[in-house]
Amino acid sequence: MEVGDRVVDQESDDQSLGIVINKPNMTTSNWEVKDGDTVADLNPRYSSHDAVVLVAFEEDLDEWWPEWREVDEEDLFEEMKERSHKFYAFPKSRLRVVDEDFTMSNIERIERALEEAGYEDYETADDHVVVEKFGEYVINEDGEIEGEGALRKPLERVVRDIDLPTPT
Numbered sequence: 733m734e735v736g737d738r739v740v741d742q743e744s745d746d747q748s749l750g751i752v753i754n755k756p757n758m759t760t761s762n763w764e765v766k767d768g769d770t771v772a773d774l775n776p777r778y779s780s781h782d783a784v785v786l787v788a789f790e791e792d793l794d795e796w797w798p799e800w801r802e803v804d805e806e807d808l809f810e811e812m813k814e815r816s817h818k819f820y821a822f823p824k825s826r827l828r829v830v831d832e833d834f835t836m837s838n839i840e841r842i843e844r845a846l847e848e849a850g851y852e853d854y855e856t857a858d859d860h861v862v863v864e865k866f867g868e869y870v871i872n873e874d875g876e877i878e879g880e881g882a883l884r885k886p887l888e889r890v891v892r893d894i895d896l897p898t899p900t
Contacts, residue, residue: 736805739787739827749830750787753819754809758784760823771821778823785827788812788819838873841894849890863887 733739737752756763760771761780772780786809793800796817803811812819842861846854854863863869867881875891877884 733785733824733827733829735808737829738790739785739829741822742826742828749790750820750827751790751793751808752785752827753788753812754786756784756786760784760821763821765821771823775823775826778825782823782825785822785824786819787822787827788817792818838875842871842873842875842891845890845894849886851890 733752733755735752735755739750739752740748741750759780760775760778760782763771763784765771765774770780771784772778772782788808797812797815800808800811809819839856839859839861843854843856846861846863851863851865853865854861856862859873861871863871863883866883867879869877869879869881869883869887871877871887871891875894877887877891
């Protein structure tokens with residue numbers, strides 16, 4: 733886990749994207765957050781020897797400070813302190829680093845898989861992708877394919893290899 737990594741809190745149902753803004757050289761038992769409580773006190777399920785990671789949430793940053801993405805990752809923490817922006821201290825093991833796929837829609841995942849498999853002629857709608865070649869095939873956002881013909885099996889293989897979360 734490095735400064736600038738995108739993370740989620742593994743204990744939150746919300747799954748809001750956070751940005752690692754600092755990794756102070758401290759353990760959770762040494763980092764005070766409020767009223768004398770440490771990160772370890774507030775996170776008893778985690779080791780008190782776990783490293784502290786400071787995180788700001790993308791949604792908050794976008795609302796408070798739209799230009800934050802233009803700041804060098806290494807300067808982000810100092811800039812946030814100067815602006816008195818909110819950040820949170822977490823035990824490192826409570827966070828999970830996520831990649832760009834985390835925020836991709838199923839339709840975007842299907843489009844990427846089609847492109848990687850060499851399909852160029854398709855059209856995208858909000859909740860499906862249409863491939864027209866030797867017939868018409870509709871690939872719904874849940875991965876279900878409508879249409880019969882020579883490409884159905886190859887398209888099924890393409891879709892089967894995609895990790896499609898259940899749409900919400």
